[in-house]
Amino acid sequence: MNQTDPAPKQSNRRPWNDPRVRSIAFQVIAIAAVLWGGWSLFQNTLANMESRGISTGFGFLDQTAGFGIIMSLIPYDSTMTYGRTFVVGLLNTLLVSGLGIIAATILGFIVGVARLSHNWLVSRLALVFVETLRNIPLLLQIFFWYFAVLQNLPSPRQSLGLGELIELNNRGLYFPAPVTEPGFGWVIGAFVVAIVAAYGIHRWAKKRQLKTGQLFPAFRVGLGIVIALPLVVYALAGAPLGWDLPHLQGFNFTGGMTIIPELAALWFALSIYTASFIAEIVRAGILSVSRGQTEAANALGLHSGLTLRLVVIPQAMRVIIPPLTSQYLNLMKNSSLATAVGYPDLVSVFMGTTLNQTGQAVEVVAITMGVYLTISLVISALMNLYNRAVALQER
C-alpha cells in the first residue's frame, strides 16, 4: 500500500481489522450469548420441572382460589380466581405504598425544616426523631406498632368510641362510610366548578400582579370557594348524603369503613422510618442553597415566607428530588414486610398463599418480581419527569 490515495487503503482493510466492525460484531455475539443463555435456562427449567411432575404455566391464574382475604379494595370472595388474588394483593401493596409515600413526605419535610429551626427545643426534637428512628430496623418498628401499641387497644366489646361515629379497638379503627343518594351529582359538579373558578382567580391575580404589582389573596379566596360552593349546593339539594355507621354485631363491628391494625401498623412504621431519611434529605437540600440567595431576597424586600417559597425551595428541590426518589422506591419495596404482621399485600397473598396452594413457585415469584420492578420503574419515571421540570434550565 502506498500513501498517495487513502480511499483504497480504507477499502482494502480486512473487516476483522476494522475497529468499528469488530466492536459491532462483539456486541452482537455478546447479546446472542445472553439471549441463548436466558432461553436455555428457561427451556431447561421447564423441561426439568415437567420431568419431575411439577405443574408449569400460567393456567393456574384462572383456577378458583378458595381462600379468604381479610381486606380487599375490590369485591373478592373465595369463589374467585388466583388471578383475582393477584389484583387484590397488588392493590393492597399500592394502597399502603401510596399512603406511606404521602405521609412520609409530609412528615419528612416538617421534620427536615424543624431540624434547621432557630428554636433550640424544636431543632433538638427533630434531631432526636431522625437519629432514633432511622437507626432502628424497620421490622422492629412494625412489630412495635403492631404488638406493643395496636394490639393493646381494648377489645371490640370495650371499644373506645367517639359518640356513635368513630370506634377504636384492637380490630381496627371504624368510622362512618358516606352513602351517596340521588342528587349528590350536583355537589360533585359544584366541586369541579369551584376548582375551575379558583384556578381562574389564580391566573387573573397573577396577571394583575405582573401588570400593577398589586397582590391579591388568591389562595385564600380560592380555598374559600372550593369549600363553600359545594356546601351551599349540598344544602340546597337537601343533603343528599347518608352515613353508614359502624355498630357492634356479634363478635365485631360491622358497617362503616375500617382501617385494620395490620394496615395501620405497617403504614405508621413505613412512614415514620422513611420520614427520618427524607428529613435529612430536605435539610441537605435547604442547606445547599447558599446564604447569599436568602440575603439577596431579603435585600429585595421579600419577607421570609416568600423568600422560602420563591427562592430557597425551588433551588433546594433540585438537590432533594433524586435522593427522594430512591426513598420512595425503598418505601414501596419495604412494604413487602407486610407479611410479618399479616397485612394482605402482594407478597403475603400472592407469593404466600397462592404460591403455596398452587405450588408454582417459579411462575409466582417471577410475576411478583416483575410487578415490583414495574412499580419501581414507574415511580422512578414520574420522579424523573418532575425532576426535569424543576431542574436548572440551561440556556
Place this chain on the structure above:
Amino acid sequence: MKKRTLLSAGALALIGTLAAGSAMAASTLETVKARGHLQCGVTTGLPGFSQPDDKGHWTGIDVDTCRAVAAAVFGDSKKVEFTPLTAKERFTALQSGEIDVLSRNTTWTLTRDASLGLNFAGVNYYDGQGFLVSKKLGVDDASQLDGATICVQAGTTTELNLADYFRAKGMKFNPLVFDSSEQTVTGFANGRCDVLTSDRSQLAALRSKLADPGSAKILPNVISKEPLGPVVRQGDDPWFSIVKWSLFTQVNAEELGITMDNADKMKKADNPNVQRLLGTDGDLGEKLGLSADFGYNIVTQVGNYGEMYNRNVGPDTPLGLDRGINALWTEGGIMYAPPLR
C-alpha cells in the same frame, strides 16, 4: 421467611438448569449416605409434632418419623438434621432438594400429590380441622361463629377448608393470615382474633402455649379430614419406598407387640412375622437397599408407632390426645399398615 422462598425458587430454577444434560443425578439414598445424615424438614415449633427444646434437641411425632428413616438408612437414629420451615416454604424446600423428607404436619391432598411433583409416603397422624375459642365468648358450636375474625396459618389446607366451611354455611368471617403458628397464637392471645383454627391436634398443642390454657376451649366440630404424613420428591421410587416402609415398620411393630424394650427378646420369638421385621429371617432390608436389621434399628432406637405416639402426644403428655382414630385397626382405629413380607 420470604427470603427462603425466593432462594428456594432460585435454587429450583438453577437445579432445573444444571440437571439438564446429566439426566437424573445420584439417587436420594446415595446422596443421603454420602452426606452422612438425613436432612428433614419440620415445623418451626409445634409441641408434640416437632419442637426444639432449650438445648436444640428436637422432639415430636414428625421428628421421630424422620429418626426412624435415619435408623433404617444408617442404623443410627441420631444421623438427622432438621430444617425448620414455615407452611409456605415447605414444598419449595423439598422440590429444590434442600431437604430429603418433609415431615411437617402436611395434609395429603390430590392437588399436592398430583401437581407439586411430590409423593405422600403414608400417614403418621389422622387429624381433622377444628376451632379454638376463648371461653369468654360463650360459643359452643362452630355454627355460632358468623362474623368472627379468625387467625389462620398461611399456605395450609386449613385456609381453604375455613373458606369452604363458612361458604357452605352462608356465614361471613375475616381471615387473619400469619406466616407461623406462633404468630397465630399471639394474635389469638392478644384478642386480635376471636377464633384460632388449625388441625385439632395442633390446637391442643397451641392451647398449651397460652398463658392460661384453661381460658380457651376447642369446639366439638371437625370440619375436614387431615391425614398428615411424610412427603418425598417424585421420581425416586426406591427412596419413596424406604420412607414409606420405615413408617409401616413402626405400625407393624406395634401390631406384633414389639417394643423398644422387648425387641432383643422378641428376636428369638417363633412368630415368622416378628423375625422378618427384626431381620433375623428373610431379606426384606436388602430389597429396600438397606441392611437386614433396619426394622430392628427402627424399633430399638425410635420405638413402635404406639410408643412414638404416647411419648409425644399421648394422654400422659401436655397435649393429652387420646389415640382415637389413630389406634390400630385391631383396636378400633384406622392405623393400618400393609404386611412386611
